[in-house]
Amino acid sequence: MPRKTTPATERLNSKLKEAPAPPGSTIQSPCKTYEGAKFTDGYGAIRADKKVVLAHRLAYEAGKGPIPHGQCIRHKCGNRACCNVDHMELGTQAENSYDCIAEGNHYRTKPHHYLFKVLAGLADGKTTQEIADDLRIDCEEVNSLSEFWEHFGDEFGYRQEILARFGEVGKEQLHKWLDERLAENRQAYNGAVVLCNEMSL
Structure with a gap:
């Protein structure tokens, strides 16, 4: 007697x-985060029709119908594991890449995106491990960014106030300065971590 298989949508909903x-999302309703297997980029992975598919795409198609050729799913909440169809909209790959950059999830993401997200997580009372898991970075990186803010926070606030009057040009200059300082701080922090490990501190 063949084994009865549970429909993929039921398995999806159970997880x-x-x-x-x-933090920082404009979405007010809760995410429906997929807690099953995930791809390395954070998207949910589930088996359907004898192949592994993206969990959020399965949820979208079950709730709103087929995804047109050339279109992809944009997560308005910025949570890649979210399967709440109300948090999704169709868009082009270029638009999706722009979203990833704006949310700090793109491989070209600048360090200041992570800084702002780390600060938001700390303000919400999250632990270093929770923040690292949310951003898919190492705990050491979270600590490095936190240390950076302790040393440069006041100076950043001063520069932000001065450059704000120049609009987007000022913002670009500010972020360039911030990324340069973050790179310097990361190099110094990583060196300290290596030294402590070598000395078993």
Whole structure:
């Protein structure tokens, strides 16, 4: 007698857990975060029709119908594991890449994106490990960014106030300065970590 298989949508729904949208999101309703297997980029992975598919795409198609050729899913909440169809909209790959950059999830993301997200997580009372898991970075990177803010926070605030009057040009200059300082700080922090490890401190 053949084994009865549970439909993919049922397996998907059984692995969803409500969670607040990430810090800084404009979405007010909770995410439905997929807690099953994930790809290395953070998207949910589930088997359907004898192949592994993206969990959020399965959820979208079950709730809103087929995804047109050339279109992709844009997560308005910025949570890649979210399967709440109300948090999704169709868009082009270029638009999706822009979203990733703006949210700090793109491989070209600048360090200041991570800084702002780390600060938001700390303000929410999250632990270093929780922040690292949310951003998919190492705990050492979270600590490095936190240390950076302790040393440069006041100077950053001063520069932000001065450059704000120049609009987007000022913002670009500010972020360039910030990324340069972050790179310097990361190099110094990583060197300290290596030294402590070597000395078993």
